[in-house]
Amino acid sequence: MVALAALALIVIATLAAPLYAAHLSGTDPFASNLSGSITLDGIDTPIMQPETEGLGFGTTPIGPTGTGRYFLGADGQGRDVMARLLYGGRNSLVIAGAATVLTLVIAAVLGIVAGFFGGWVDLVISRLLDVLWAFPVFLLAISLSIVTISHGLVIGPFTIASDSLLLPIVIIGIVYVPYVARPIRGQVLQLRQSEFVLAATALGVPRRRILLVDILPNVSSTLIVFAPLTMALNMIIESALSFLSIGVQSPAASWGTIIEDGQGLLYTRPVVAIAPGVCIVLTVLALNVFGDGVRDALDPRAKLRVRA
Amino acid sequence: MRLKTLFGATALTLGALAGTAALADTRADLMKQHRGGTLKLNAHGSAGTIDPQINYETEFWSLFYITNDGLLGFKKVEGKDSNTVVPDLAEELPKPEDGGKTYTFKLRPGLKFSTGQDITPTDVVASFQRIFKVSSPTAGSFYNGIVGADACLKEAATCTLKDGVVADDKAGTITFHLTQPDAEFFYKLAVPHATILPADTVAKDLGTTPPAATGPYMIQSYDPDHGMKLVRNPHFKEFSVDAQPDGFVDVIEYNFGLDDQAGVTAVENGQADWTFDAPPTDRLAELGSKFAKQIHVHPLLAYYYVPMNVNIAPFNNPKARQAVAYAIDRKAVVGIWGGPNLAAAQCQLLPAGMAGHEDYCPYTTNPGTQWTAPDLAKAKQLVEESGTKGQKVTLIGDDKAVPKALATYMQDVLRQIGYDASLKVVSHNIQFTYLQNTNNNVQIGVSNWFQDYPAPSDFLHVLFGCDSFHPGSDSSINMSGWCDKKVDAEMKQAMITAVTDALAANRMWAQIDKEITDAAPAAALFQPKQVDLVSKRVGNFLYTDQFHMLFSAAWVQ
Numbered sequence A: 001m002v003a004l005a006a007l008a009l010i011v012i013a014t015l016a017a018p019l020y021a022a023h024l025s026g027t028d029p030f031a032s033n034l035s036g037s038i039t040l041d042g043i044d045t046p047i048m049q050p051e052t053e054g055l056g057f058g059t060t061p062i063g064p065t066g067t068g069r070y071f072l073g074a075d076g077q078g079r080d081v082m083a084r085l086l087y088g089g090r091n092s093l094v095i096a097g098a099a100t101v102l103t104l105v106i107a108a109v110l111g112i113v114a115g116f117f118g119g120w121v122d123l124v125i126s127r128l129l130d131v132l133w134a135f136p137v138f139l140l141a142i143s144l145s146i147v148t149i150s151h152g153l154v155i156g157p158f159t160i161a162s163d164s165l166l167l168p169i170v171i172i173g174i175v176y177v178p179y180v181a182r183p184i185r186g187q188v189l190q191l192r193q194s195e196f197v198l199a200a201t202a203l204g205v206p207r208r209r210i211l212l213v214d215i216l217p218n219v220s221s222t223l224i225v226f227a228p229l230t231m232a233l234n235m236i237i238e239s240a241l242s243f244l245s246i247g248v249q250s251p252a253a254s255w256g257t258i259i260e261d262g263q264g265l266l267y268t269r270p271v272v273a274i275a276p277g278v279c280i281v282l283t284v285l286a287l288n289v290f291g292d293g294v295r296d297a298l299d300p301r302a303k304l305r306v307r308a
Numbered sequence B: 001m002r003l004k005t006l007f008g009a010t011a012l013t014l015g016a017l018a019g020t021a022a023l024a025d026t027r028a029d030l031m032k033q034h035r036g037g038t039l040k041l042n043a044h045g046s047a048g049t050i051d052p053q054i055n056y057e058t059e060f061w062s063l064f065y066i067t068n069d070g071l072l073g074f075k076k077v078e079g080k081d082s083n084t085v086v087p088d089l090a091e092e093l094p095k096p097e098d099g100g101k102t103y104t105f106k107l108r109p110g111l112k113f114s115t116g117q118d119i120t121p122t123d124v125v126a127s128f129q130r131i132f133k134v135s136s137p138t139a140g141s142f143y144n145g146i147v148g149a150d151a152c153l154k155e156a157a158t159c160t161l162k163d164g165v166v167a168d169d170k171a172g173t174i175t176f177h178l179t180q181p182d183a184e185f186f187y188k189l190a191v192p193h194a195t196i197l198p199a200d201t202v203a204k205d206l207g208t209t210p211p212a213a214t215g216p217y218m219i220q221s222y223d224p225d226h227g228m229k230l231v232r233n234p235h236f237k238e239f240s241v242d243a244q245p246d247g248f249v250d251v252i253e254y255n256f257g258l259d260d261q262a263g264v265t266a267v268e269n270g271q272a273d274w275t276f277d278a279p280p281t282d283r284l285a286e287l288g289s290k291f292a293k294q295i296h297v298h299p300l301l302a303y304y305y306v307p308m309n310v311n312i313a314p315f316n317n318p319k320a321r322q323a324v325a326y327a328i329d330r331k332a333v334v335g336i337w338g339g340p341n342l343a344a345a346q347c348q349l350l351p352a353g354m355a356g357h358e359d360y361c362p363y364t365t366n367p368g369t370q371w372t373a374p375d376l377a378k379a380k381q382l383v384e385e386s387g388t389k390g391q392k393v394t395l396i397g398d399d400k401a402v403p404k405a406l407a408t409y410m411q412d413v414l415r416q417i418g419y420d421a422s423l424k425v426v427s428h429n430i431q432f433t434y435l436q437n438t439n440n441n442v443q444i445g446v447s448n449w450f451q452d453y454p455a456p457s458d459f460l461h462v463l464f465g466c467d468s469f470h471p472g473s474d475s476s477i478n479m480s481g482w483c484d485k486k487v488d489a490e491m492k493q494a495m496i497t498a499v500t501d502a503l504a505a506n507r508m509w510a511q512i513d514k515e516i517t518d519a520a521p522a523a524a525l526f527q528p529k530q531v532d533l534v535s536k537r538v539g540n541f542l543y544t545d546q547f548h549m550l551f552s553a554a555w556v557q
Helices: A002-015 A017-025 A081-117 A119-134 A137-149 A166-175 A177-192 A195-202 A207-243 A255-263 A271-298 A300-307 B003-034 B058-067 B121-133 B149-154 B185-190 B260-268 B281-290 B318-327 B330-337 B376-386 B401-416 B428-436 B457-464 B485-500 B502-519
Strands: A037-040 A043-046 A048-050 A059-061 A153-155 A158-160 B038-043 B072-074 B085-087 B102-106 B165-168 B173-177 B217-223 B227-232 B251-256 B295-299 B302-307 B343-345 B392-398 B420-426 B447-450 B522-533
Touching: A002 A017, A002 A081, A002 A271, A017 A081, A043 A048, A048 B330, A059 B281, A081 A119, A081 A166, A081 A177, A081 A207, A081 A255, A081 A271, A119 A177, A137 A166, A137 A207, A158 A166, A166 A177, A166 A207, A177 A207, A195 A207, A207 A255, A207 A271, A255 A271, B038 B260, B058 B217, B058 B227, B072 B185, B085 B185, B121 B149, B121 B165, B121 B173, B260 B281, B260 B522, B281 B522, B302 B401, B318 B376, B318 B401, B318 B522, B330 B343, B330 B401, B330 B522, B376 B401, B392 B401, B392 B428, B401 B420, B420 B428, B428 B447, B447 B457, B457 B485, B457 B502, B485 B502
Parallel strands: B038 B251, B392 B420
Antiparallel strands: A037 A043, A048 A059, A153 A158, B072 B085, B102 B173, B165 B173, B217 B227, B227 B251, B295 B522, B302 B447, B302 B522, B343 B522
C-alpha cells in the first residue's frame, strides 16, 4: 500500500507540472534563461551568477531557493530544475508505462501464439525471440536508438520523428519482449494440455475462442505481475538512453536528461543531478515493491514458495 | 655618418652586447639551477599519430614544436612576439627573389638528427616530397603553391617536386620555387607539417613509431592508450634560443586517461603538472579562487561560431542567416564558456588580435563597433521577411559539455525566432567532419576554429573561401558552402598584396571581414581565452600564441 501511495504521489506530482511551471515557477522550463534574473528577498538576483571571488572565473546557476521559483535552483541553461523535474518525470513515466504496455501486448501475442499453435509457428517465433535475447538489453537499445535518432523510424506508411517520445517507447518496448514472452509461452504450453482446453478442443470450439476465453484469462495474471516489474526496468533503460542523449530529445526533459544536464554541475550544483536520481530510485523501488505485492496477491504458489 | 651619431651607435651596440651577455649569463644560471626532473602532463586521450607531417591536433603540435624543427620556426617567447617567424634549421630568413616566387635557404652547419645523421638539403627535399606522399592534411592548402605540387597532389607516389624544391648539398642550400607569390609562405614553413625528417623516413604514416627529432627532446615511447615519454635528444645542441631553446626538464611524461575533472584534481594535488583539457566549467570558480596563483590566462586567436549552410533552406536566404546573428545573446554564450574574464563577445569573423581586425558589429541593438545586446525584434522581423518562419531546422552539436551547452542554447534561439528547431548531438570525434560533408545536409551547427598561423587568411580564406568548399568531402572546411566570387577574388588579391605591403593587405582584410560578416554565412559567438592550470612546482610557465604552454621552458625543480 505504501508503494502504491508513493507511486500515486509521484504520478500526481508530475501531472501537476504545468500548474507548477505556470503558477509557482512562472518560467518556461524548456527555454534557456541565461540572462534572466529573479527577485529574492527584494533583491534582483541573476539566474546565472558570475563568480566574484579570486580571478572571477565561471558562472554558477542559482542554487535551491526554497521558494516557488527555482525551488531546486537552475540548471546550466538557467532553467527551473523543479519544473523540469516534474515535466521530466511525466515523460519518464509515460515512456516507461507505454513501453510496458507495448512489451506486454507483443509478448502476450507472441507467447500465446507460439505456445498454443506449436510446430513451425513456435519454432519461428522462439528462434526470433532467441535472437533478440542474445543481445544484451542495453546494447540493443543503444544500437536501435543510435540508428533511429538521426532520421526517425519509418515502418511502412508510419513515420516516427526523431524527437518524438514514440521513438524511445517503441525501442524500449521491443527490447524486453523475450523476457516476458518466454514465460508466457511456457505457461500456454502447459495450458494447452490442460483438461478444460482439451475438452473445448474436443467439443469443436473454434481456436480463436479458446485463445480468448480459455488461454488469455489464465495468462493475464502473469502479465499483471510482469507489468510493474517491466515498467521499473523500462524506466531505468529510458533514463540510461536519455542520459546518453539518445532517448528524450532537447528541449524536452526526462529524469535521464536532467541527470546529464547536472553532470557538468556536480561540483557546484549537485542537486541538479541528484534530484532526478532520487526520483528514479524512489519510483523504481515503489514499482518493484508494488510488483512483488501484486505477485503475492495473484500467484498463491509464489506465496507458498516464500513460506516454505 | 656624423661622429656624434657614430659614438652614439657604438655606445648602443656595446650596451646591447652587454645586455645579451647578461641575458646569456642569466639563462646559463637558470639552466644550472633548474635543469633536470620530470614534467608530468595529462590529457583525457591521445591525439592519434605522432607523425609530425600528418597530425593536426593542438595536443601534439605543442610537443612537435619541442621535438622537431622546420627550416623556419615561430619565436619561442612570451606574448605577441611568438607570432614572429625566425630562422630555425635555416641560417636566416631568405629574401624573396623573382618577385616573391623564389626563396633560397641555407642550412645551419653541423646539425644532426637524434639518430646521429647529419641534416642535409636532401633531407629537406625528401621531407617536402613526403608531405604529399603521406597526404598531409595541409598538402593541398599550404603547400600547393610549390612548383610541381599539382602533380604531387595527383600522383603522390611519384612526387619529386624537382622544379619546386631544389637541393644543393655542396652549398648547403635549398631553393623553393612557387607558382605565385605567397605572403604566408614563411608561416607555412614554420608549422609542424613542414618538419624536416631524414630522407630515409618511410613515406607512410609513422603511427606510433617515434620520428627522428631535431629539437631538445625526442619521443622515446608512445602508447596511445596509456602515454608518451619524451627524453633529451642526445645530439641536440642549442643553435638558436629564439627558434629552439634547450629544455630545463630531463624527461616529459604524458599520461592519457584522466578526464578533464580528474585531470584538474591531479594537478591540484600535484600528481600532474599540467593538463591539456580545458577545465570543466563547474571547476572554474574553484580554480579562480583557491588556485589563482597556479592559473595562467591568455587570449586565444580563435572563436566559436555557428556556420549556416547557404545552399539549403532556410539559410540559403541571407535574411534568415542575419536573423540568427541578431538573435544571439553573446553575453549568455560568454557565460557558458566561463564569464567575461574568460571570453569576449564577438560578432565579426576575424578575431581580435589578428592583423586586419577592426572592431565591427552590425548584429546588435546599436550596430557599431561593439556588441551590446541581442536584437530579437529585428531577428523575428527578418525571419518573417525571409518567408522561412516555421521551417524545420536541425542543429548539429557535439557531445562535449561546453559545445553541447552552446548547441542547446542555439536551439532555443532558433525556436525563439520562429523555427521548428531540433538538436542532434553527435560524438565530438566526428562532429567536425560531419559538419563539413554536404552529403549530411547539415543546416546549421556549432563549431570552433583555432589559428594554424597568425594570418587573417587563416580565418577568412580558409573558412569562407571558394577553394575550401569541396561538396561531398569530409574535408570541406568552408562548412557554410559560401562562395562569393567577388569576395574570393578580393581575398586572393589581399594575399598577393601582403607580399609587398602588409599594411595595405591588412586594410583589405578589414574590408573583407566586414563583407563576409554582413553576408553572415556564419554567426560568430565569442573569442575564448586559454586557461592553464599548473602544479605548484612548475616554474617559468611560458605561453606562446602558437604552441600554448612551451614545455621546454618550464622547470620543476
